[in-house]
Amino acid sequence: MTIDPFIVSAALCAALAVGTCIWLAWTGIDPVRRGAQANLRRGGVTLVAATSGQSTTAPNVSLSALAKRMTPALVVRVLDRQHTLAGRPGAWTVEKLLTLKLSWLVIAGAISALILFSGPPPLLAMMTLGVFVVVYFLPELLLNSEGTKRNQQIELELADTLDQMTIAVEAGLGFDSAMARAAQNGKGPLANELVRTLQDIQMGNSRRQAFEALTVRTTVVDLRRFVRAVIQADAYGVSIASVLRTQADEMRLKRRQRAEEKAQKIPVKVLAPLMLFILPVIFIVVMGPAAINIVDSLSGM
Structure with missing residues (x-):
């Protein structure tokens, strides 16, 4: 009995998505940790837990905070750096992009679970996995282009x-x-x-x-x-x-030097479309009538 490698990879993706969601829920409902982090960010000295064990300050955890906590620190730093170089667009803040990443991670996990039971060809599975990865890092790519x-x-x-x-x-x-x-x-x-x-x-x-x-x-x-x-x-x-x-x-x-450099690159850039699109059309226009006449002459003999 052989094991399909696609089924193994899809199972790993689904397990990773489910495990991440469980870890996110576990860390998100911890009031003591949330209160401590809130006090550290605020710089205050509010007690995190009372004598009875209940937190005196239990702020609501927003989806953006959960997304930032879930995303690796390296990804957050890279996204923040790209956002800075792009001019800090107000329509797409870092928190909103992290929330979109979190949403896509959940959607990708659900799609991976569905693919696990459908059993598509391995090539289609690899293409789907590649699409998942590209879409997850799409904000970084767009911000890099804008920067x-x-x-x-x-x-x-x-x-x-x-x-x-x-x-x-x-x-x-x-x-x-x-x-x-x-x-x-x-x-x-x-x-x-x-x-x-x-x-x-x-x-x-x-x-x-x-x-x-x-x-x-x-x-x-x-x-x-x-x-x-x-x-x-x-x-x-x-x-x-x-x-x-x-x-x-x-x-x-x-x-001026950059303009001259771009002007010198134009002949090299024009060469590819010239060879692929323009020269074949010219050959057809020039050689087409001659080829037709040759075929007519040979057929009349």
Whole structure:
């Protein structure tokens, strides 16, 4: 008697889903642990349990908190990092994405249990398992794509923004006022990040701390280089106008080089559709009448 490997894998998936749900329910109904975690987050000293053994504070556990507790810490950190790089979209918060992951995990477990009793072909089972994994990590993939687009927009806007800041500083404005003017006139992710940086400074953070937080929220190399130059100028007393002028010239040069690089890649990218779609049609149009005439001549002989 041979054991189908698909049945074994489906049984493992179903057992894992059921075990996870049981563990989630067990940890979710523990009032002492919930009260302790709530006190630690709040920083208070409220007693967790009274003498009778009952909790004095038993807050309701939301689905997002359960989803965060269920999801591995590494997945939560990666999702939070991707969410930060994507600009923290308000429509899709980390808690909402974790809740969707939890819902999909339960649905996938139920589907795996149904597949276990249906006995489909092994290839279809492997494809279904692959779909489960891809859908589970779909939020990370979408956030990564959005973060890449956002970084590209920042790279395009950086040179023009630095030009505006250079003109404002040379006209007599301070660095913070010039950055506020550029953020007010600009639109896009870079302007939003400059506004966030100014808000951090207004909240009491130093300029170094605010700009270091800016480098954490984005992965644009040029922006990080500009931030390092500003921090060094602020530390050593270098003229900020000369730093801005140098950085603006460098950013314009790099933007021109990136445009030239993309232009040089166009012939290579066009080659594949040219060979697959355009040249066969040209051959049919050119060689088609000649082939028809040859066939007619041979049939008339």
